Amino acid sequence: MKRPANALSLAVLTLLFEKPMHPYEMSTTLRHRSKEESIRLNYGSLYAVVESLRKKRLVAARETLREGNRPERTVYELTEDGATAMRAWLSEMLRDPSPQFTDFEAALSLIGAIPPDEALALLRLRLKALHIASNQFDGVRAHLPEGFPSLFMVEGEYAEAVRLAEIAFVEKLVGDLENDRLGGTEVWRRMHELRSAGHTGEEANAKLVQEFGDLLTWDI
Numbered sequence: 001m002k003r004p005a006n007a008l009s010l011a012v013l014t015l016l017f018e019k020p021m022h023p024y025e026m027s028t029t030l031r032h033r034s035k036e037e038s039i040r041l042n043y044g045s046l047y048a049v050v051e052s053l054r055k056k057r058l059v060a061a062r063e064t065l066r067e068g069n070r071p072e073r074t075v076y077e078l079t080e081d082g083a084t085a086m087r088a089w090l091s092e093m094l095r096d097p098s099p100q101f102t103d104f105e106a107a108l109s110l111i112g113a114i115p116p117d118e119a120l121a122l123l124r125l126r127l128k129a130l131h132i133a134s135n136q137f138d139g140v141r142a143h144l145p146e147g148f149p150s151l152f153m154v155e156g157e158y159a160e161a162v163r164l165a166e167i168a169f170v171e172k173l174v175g176d177l178e179n180d181r182l183g184g185t186e187v188w189r190r191m192h193e194l195r196s197a198g199h200t201g202e203e204a205n206a207k208l209v210q211e212f213g214d215l216l217t218w219d220i
Helices: 007-018 023-032 043-055 080-095 103-109 116-142 150-178 185-196 201-216
Strands: 059-065 073-078
Touching: 007 023, 007 043, 007 059, 007 073, 007 080, 023 043, 023 073, 043 059, 073 080, 116 150, 116 185, 185 201
Parallel strands: none
Antiparallel strands: 059 073
């Protein structure tokens, strides 16, 4: 069975591997464990995910409970097919690197649409936010009780490692922009000068070809 794109589906299956639960308990358990920092979570989508898994016979309704004046809640359990799918999907996600298509990577690929100086200012703000997040994580680690199991922090440690790598990347990019070390910046800056002077996109591109010639003919 094809692995779902939504990691919340896998989270539901792993929760039901622990014990049968109703969706509200799933949501509160994920939030109590701070999983919303690693998995996109909202209560409405959780119900839709559970229903999708039920239709695929990966989970099944076990019983319906009512507590006082609260609405009825359906408790779900993992099916045998669900347990098999959970192990297969989790194994695949741990084993096989896959493209993540992050917003930042997309923005970097399209960065030429804003002027270099504006991009530099925005990257400085991003760097500041990254450092704040890293410092906050250091604070969390510093206040963990002695002997706290590392297993329960493994996704946070991964996120911090990725964050530190991004900090190093952005620091270098900022430095390259500040010191005109980023190849092609002169074309980038000139394009925005031409657009600011009132040239259309077609006119600006024609002038860039005239001024920079072979620099614009690279095939990647």
